[in-house]
Amino acid sequence: MSPRGKGIASGPIRMSRKRAGLWAASWVSVLLLLTGATSLINGSQAPSGSGTTSPTPSAAPLSSVSLTFDAGRSSQMEAARILKDHGLRGTFFIDSGFVGAPDYMTTDNLHTLAADQNEIGGHTVTLADVTSVEPDEASRQICNDRVNLTDWGFKVTSFAYPFAASTPKSEEQVAGCGYNSARGLGEITTPIDCAGCAAAETVRPADLFRTRATSEVGSKWTLADLQATVAQAEKAGGWLQLTFYDVDNSGSPRSISPALFEQFATWLAARTQQGTMAVRTVHDVIGSVAKPVVNGPVAAPAAPGTNALRNPGLETAGKYGLPQCWQVSSYGKNAVVLSTLNPGHSGVVARRLDVSEYSSGDAKLLPVLDLGACAPSVSTGHSYSLRAWYQSTAKTQFEVYYRNKLGTWTYWTASPWFAANTSYEQAIWDTPPVPAGAEAISFGLNLFSDGQLATDDYEMYDTVGAPSP
Known part of the structure; x- marks a missing residue:
């Protein structure tokens, strides 16, 4: 899953002439000196690559x-x-x-x-x-x-x-x-x-x-x-x-x-x-030497009593038809579509997941699995109160992932089931203490079957200082 956040750019965006699509990957590199190789493992020397014979004076440019x-x-x-x-x-x-x-x-x-x-x-x-x-x-x-x-x-x-x-x-x-x-x-x-x-x-x-x-x-x-x-x-x-x-x-x-x-x-x-x-x-x-590493800026956890989520009401539109700072995630064999509902639970819009052709897996809407712009940072050993308003044709539950220091996202845990509802109800659940090594979490209500699930007004608080529902 590729993180997508609020589009902020400085100057014109330079891209390939033929972009291969949302999941396409691409790269960038540079040159300056036509020399033999230095080691790619820190602290050792490596031999030059093969095929570096010098051209004769009459040869074409190297x-x-x-x-x-x-x-x-x-x-x-x-x-x-x-x-x-x-x-x-x-x-x-x-x-x-x-x-x-x-x-x-x-x-x-x-x-x-x-x-x-x-x-x-x-x-x-x-x-x-x-x-x-x-x-x-x-x-x-x-x-x-x-x-x-x-x-x-x-x-x-x-x-x-x-x-x-x-x-x-x-x-x-x-x-x-x-x-x-x-x-x-x-x-x-x-x-x-x-x-x-x-x-x-x-x-x-x-x-x-x-x-x-x-x-x-x-x-x-x-x-x-x-x-x-x-x-x-x-x-x-x-x-x-x-x-x-x-x-x-x-x-x-x-x-x-x-x-x-x-x-x-x-x-x-x-x-x-x-x-x-x-x-x-x-x-x-x-050429050139390897420079010292530089750490990126740290994303700190939200203060007690503060909703840690960005765009919790899903009101601000982002790229690719998604709410800003949110993404759809699914696995297994199923077809999922995200649509917009007007009005929402408390604002202009809510979002609805429609799952069909279900055979296995699940689908959910959750904060982007990134390094801190959208996925909320957490503190080890703390528990968090997860909340969302929903209406659904099938039972649902909170599914929770955490990110480690490397930036790798891993499934962590899930809440008990919440019953299907034809009108909005608030799902509320406190997580277990955050495990050692976890630096952020992301969560969403999921569907494990064919059905529809509308959600809105998400909240996440440290249980210490969390407001009453």
């Missing part, structure tokens, strides 16, 4: 190709194996809050990548569009991702923008978090798109915090497309960043098959022997 991978998808470990087999290395941009989740890499996977001299880069904690959240939330997403990865033992100098979205403000934030570069998408010409764009990024990019890359390589790409993109960059001279998401046989628009990636790696490894092009990580290209 070019670099960086193979970058977004979001730390588990399928990318197959790509890493293929790279190792051919003496190549890549840059893997990681959302640290997703590490260990289904379909994502584990920390052991990351250490395997680094041991094979691949680079580990940042991609925000929870795949956040840093142009669509408040400045403090953007800083937490960018800075704390780098803190997490550094704490795991990696040297992290390169960043990639989720959804290829950046503004002058977010570029300043990336630099302020200690990165040396950041990468966009969709600004280099390929046989697939971006006709009229440059053939490659310059060796010394004009903007280190918005370096240009191709659009994401997906199922429409062929071996000939990949080869042509490299060849045109080699002819022009400069730096080419190719971007991959899944490397599997799913056939999804954002994936390429391992067989195609194997063919491309074989061709690319042979190409480096000509001496006019080398495959390098983003850090190899950019």
Whole structure:
């Protein structure tokens, strides 16, 4: 689930020419020095990458190709194996809050990548569009991702923008978090798109915090497309960043098959022997040392007696048809639609979940699972009073999640059931004491069957100092 908050941006938003949709991932990187690699594990030295033969005086301008991978998808470990087999290395941009989740890499996977001299880069904690959240939330997403990865033992100098979205403000934030570069998408010409764009990024990019890359390589790409993109960059001279998401046989628009990636790696490894092009990580290209880590701003718990929720009445509209600071979450096999009701329980609107085709799982509306802009911070050992007005055709309950220091969200607990009601009733429940390590919670009333559930006027208080219902 990707956090979405109030859209606050400074200056024009820069995005890829072809945005792949709400869940698409994208990245950003930068270059400056065509040197051998330094270690991606703190405190050790790493050998230079293969294929760095110097060109003869009559050769074309020396070019670099960086193979970058977004979001730390588990399928990318197959790509890493293929790279190792051919003496190549890549840059893997990681959302640290997703590490260990289904379909994502584990920390052991990351250490395997680094041991094979691949680079580990940042991609925000929870795949956040840093142009669509408040400045403090953007800083937490960018800075704390780098803190997490550094704490795991990696040297992290390169960043990639989720959804290829950046503004002058977010570029300043990336630099302020200690990165040396950041990468966009969709600004280099390929046989697939971006006709009229440059053939490659310059060796010394004009903007280190918005370096240009191709659009994401997906199922429409062929071996000939990949080869042509490299060849045109080699002819022009400069730096080419190719971007991959899944490397599997799913056939999804954002994936390429391992067989195609194997063919491309074989061709690319042979190409480096000509001496006019080398495959390098983003850090190899950019150079410079790893700067000290910077923590993002802390989101403090609400004061006693204060409702900890933002937009509790769901009155303020956000993006994608959702209330600001709220998201729909579901799992299992069911179809869910969120609609707006007029009037609401106490204001202009309420929101209703409609679940159909139910087979398993549940659906709920809850505060965005972010790093503090919307999800309320809590104190370990404290209990919280959760309240919401609802009417429903089926029984419902509060389902509660908590976030740890890394930014990872985990299911915590659930309330007893509340009966179906044809008119608004207030559901009230006090949580158990917050467990050690939990820094925030998010909760919502859910549906575990076909039915309708309208909710409004949410509240959350520390039980110490909570007002009477």
